[in-house]
Amino acid sequence: MCDSMTQAARQWGIPLPIIRRARVLGAANVFRGQRVYETPLRAWIKANPAEVKKAMKDDSARADIARLKLEKLRAEVSMLEERNRRLAASMIPKKTVLEVWADVWSIVAEESEKLMSADKHRVLIHRCESQLAVPLATVA
Numbered sequence: 001m002c003d004s005m006t007q008a009a010r011q012w013g014i015p016l017p018i019i020r021r022a023r024v025l026g027a028a029n030v031f032r033g034q035r036v037y038e039t040p041l042r043a044w045i046k047a048n049p050a051e052v053k054k055a056m057k058d059d060s061a062r063a064d065i066a067r068l069k070l071e072k073l074r075a076e077v078s079m080l081e082e083r084n085r086r087l088a089a090s091m092i093p094k095k096t097v098l099e100v101w102a103d104v105w106s107i108v109a110e111e112s113e114k115l116m117s118a119d120k121h122r123v124l125i126h127r128c129e130s131q132l133a134v135p136l137a138t139v140a
Helices: 005-012 017-022 040-048 049-090 094-132
Strands: none
Touching: 005 017, 005 040, 017 040, 017 049, 040 049
């Protein structure tokens, strides 16, 4: 007696698909709860060779499907890896981007400082002109 179908398959050397097939077909006295009994199982196997063959054929078909799915998945992974390699080759390195942004921001800061100084100068001239009521360009 074994506590599970997997344990029975390992311990008795009976393929798991055959044990599952016996369970699905309600093999008499083979199963009680989760437990599997060897003698009734072996008797069921001898009495049902067609079902044993079908169980192994179905398992083989499932294995083929699983193998095909795995092959498809590997092909998709390979395609994605190739796409990623192509994209990586066309990308600008992060360090270069950061260096360019640092240069751009330093230029922007410098130019904005100049503009603010020029603007302050214009405001000062405007205030002076308004208080004097004479354009500074004409005073000399």
